[in-house]
Amino acid sequence: MKIARFSRVGFILAAAGSAVGLGNIWKFPYIAGEYGGGAFVLVYLITVMLIGFSVMIAELLIGYLGRSDAASSFVKISSTHKSFWLAGAIMAMAGLLIMTFYSVVIGWILNYIFVALTSLPASVDEAKSVFTQMIDSSILTQIFFHTVAFVLISAVVARGIKGGIERLNMVLMPLLFVIVGGMFLYALSLDGFSKAVDFMFMPDWSKLNSEAFVTAVGHAFFTLSLGMGALLTYAASLPKNSNLVSNTLIVVALDTGIALVAGLMLFTFLYEYGAEPSSGPGLVFISLPAVFYEMGTIGTVFAVLFFFALAFAGLTSAVSLVEPMVQIGIDKFKMSRLKSSISMGLFFYLIGIVVILSGSSEFKETLTWGGKNLFDWIDFITASIMLPLGGLMMAIFVGFVMRRSQVEAVLKPQLGRFFEIWYFSLRFIAPAALFVVALHLLGVA
Ligand code: PHE
Numbered sequence: 483m484k485i486a487r488f489s490r491v492g493f494i495l496a497a498a499g500s501a502v503g504l505g506n507i508w509k510f511p512y513i514a515g516e517y518g519g520g521a522f523v524l525v526y527l528i529t530v531m532l533i534g535f536s537v538m539i540a541e542l543l544i545g546y547l548g549r550s551d552a553a554s555s556f557v558k559i560s561s562t563h564k565s566f567w568l569a570g571a572i573m574a575m576a577g578l579l580i581m582t583f584y585s586v587v588i589g590w591i592l593n594y595i596f597v598a599l600t601s602l603p604a605s606v607d608e609a610k611s612v613f614t615q616m617i618d619s620s621i622l623t624q625i626f627f628h629t630v631a632f633v634l635i636s637a638v639v640a641r642g643i644k645g646g647i648e649r650l651n652m653v654l655m656p657l658l659f660v661i662v663g664g665m666f667l668y669a670l671s672l673d674g675f676s677k678a679v680d681f682m683f684m685p686d687w688s689k690l691n692s693e694a695f696v697t698a699v700g701h702a703f704f705t706l707s708l709g710m711g712a713l714l715t716y717a718a719s720l721p722k723n724s725n726l727v728s729n730t731l732i733v734v735a736l737d738t739g740i741a742l743v744a745g746l747m748l749f750t751f752l753y754e755y756g757a758e759p760s761s762g763p764g765l766v767f768i769s770l771p772a773v774f775y776e777m778g779t780i781g782t783v784f785a786v787l788f789f790f791a792l793a794f795a796g797l798t799s800a801v802s803l804v805e806p807m808v809q810i811g812i813d814k815f816k817m818s819r820l821k822s823s824i825s826m827g828l829f830f831y832l833i834g835i836v837v838i839l840s841g842s843s844e845f846k847e848t849l850t851w852g853g854k855n856l857f858d859w860i861d862f863i864t865a866s867i868m869l870p871l872g873g874l875m876m877a878i879f880v881g882f883v884m885r886r887s888q889v890e891a892v893l894k895p896q897l898g899r900f901f902e903i904w905y906f907s908l909r910f911i912a913p914a915a916l917f918v919v920a921l922h923l924l925g926v927a
Contacts, residue, residue, distance in 0.1 A: 545717030552711030
């Protein structure tokens, strides 16, 4: 039962807040770096255009028409296909699984706000040891900040769509845009900028192996918050007569824009000061702080602002990762919002602690299988498998299970003559592309 609805701006900021997250500023630059830049970026951009758009419209449509939680909305729309309830519930669970590492990384970021405020590491080596020390042996520090993240996120979600989630996004998203935009303008004035452009946009196809391909497609889903019912759940609280297509356009544009702007800015700073673009998850925690140190006073200011912006991006996404299961708890299990928020919160909080342990030198070996520790496994299973699969389910649901007339009634007026193209790409192109990903995955696994 929905009482409070988003305002129009509130929805756009909340959906953009969900999409623009650690995926854009922390993950995208380091995976682009690891897979050699250009070719990877291109596959990601093509996926966003070809699949991201059409699946996002479908996901919003399900929430908008179903007006319920991520699982029940499917059944509300088509009561003859009850099995989709389970698909929706599994999707929503992916959100909590993602949260088990997402909250840990938000914790690192909160910790780094203090590092930036007190003393930035003076060299890459020193930065490396600060980061490695945190991961390897400062288990309690990590648990402390992970706890802070858990409390903040649960407190916002417990206040609901309007008083919690919309409010948070109305404040933090504009701040995030200003900080990232301002730092990007500064980066534009540096010589390293052209090298950053080359790195991000000159494809070197030899670097594109099948793992890079799967990662790029998975990342497109991850960064657009697709395939786990986050946007679906938000869309259930859209005001009547909302335009799903223009909302989608704005959210995709903001998300892609921020990823490219943040990537260009980071690589500019790195090139300007001779640091390496490919240093894994530690990229923004190792190379970047050392570069900020080199920049002097303005660097310190940048460092503090940057980690704040990263925290904002993370928190506004985190609430959308938790909300689908919280909503299921309320609708299906008749919990109060407070109880549901705490229960779902505890789920990711407790597993998150094991994720922290899986990075520490003491427990790493026990919690590593086949070259990936628990952190990497959860990241891989959710981003590369569960989200694309969730996207596929939604494409099939809207493309084949729903009656065409039902879909047309809402989207034909909004899409106009693009309706046919969208419908075709949702029914055939998106599933075909995801099938190719599945094949690649079988080869990779
Ligand atoms: N899109 C978010 C990011 O880029 C992560 C996310 C994934 C949020 C799926 C919600 C759903 O960080």
